[in-house]
Amino acid sequence: MAKFFVPKSHPRYWSLYYRHKLEEALEKGILATAGLIAHGRGEAFDYLIGETTIEPAEKAMKAAVAKLLLAKHPVISVNGNVAALVPKETIELAKALNAKLEINLFYRTEERVKAIAEELRKYDPEVELLGINPTKRIPNLESERGKVDENGIWKADVVVVPLEDGDRTEALVKMGKFVITVDLNPLSRSARMADITIVDNIVRAYPRMIELAKEMKELPRKELEKIVAEYNNGKILSEVLSYIKSRLEKLAEEGVWRRENL
Secondary structure, eight states, rough: OOOOOOTTTSSHHHHHHHHHHHHHHHHHHHHHHHHHHHHEEEEEEHHTTTTTOHHHHHHHHHHHHHHHHSSEEEEEEEHHHHHHHHHHHHHHHHHHHTTTEEESSHHHHHHHHHHHHHHHHHHOOOOOOEESSSSOTTTTTGGGGEEOOOTTTTOOOOEOSOOOOHHHHHHHHHHTTTTEOOOSSSSSHHHHSEEEEOOOOOHHHHHHHHHHHHHHHOOOOHHHHHHHHOOHHHHHHHHHHHHHHHHHOOOOHOOOSOOOOO
């Protein structure tokens, strides 16, 4: 794999950096080829929100962290894209929330599971990883994603399922799980089926959620419950769409063609 030589002065430095990380992950066997397509689709929506964390996402993250801090058995799911983009942050988030980590893949092979586990253990050799040998199956979910760990997602009351298709989100909701997703596409089935949808790039969302977890962990239980009770995911998704609409209208009025003074 060629080294990453893009100068930080490049206007698309971070976008190119994370694309490179995905290319590396593909070569290591961490990422399925379809993961590249999924990332590209997410980047398109990131353009629409201005590649920044918007207020509806901040509200969703606060509610998500509150719910995870209240949970008895919180679990954060890990797929190839997550392991490629935010391996260190995923471990830190799990520690901050006292949550378990479970590897769960749509294109599951033993080689990919091993590669993802090895990648995460670079950042913490002692990290506990569930999903290596799953023994349970989510009802009515026939794909490989339906295989879950008895002590992880199967037992969980709150599950974080970032960067995925909506089949498992829907199935987990039907099981009675509280589901949180991180998805840049507010129109996806995951976004629409989840209890809390964070419409943000995971490379921004997880670091912010770690900050929030550290800030909120000492809050009284009643205050955390109030934050969750006042949250409305349908309203948040509508706010995201309204934000995109307003931003695009503003850009259309201002114009996006190059300025004459360049």
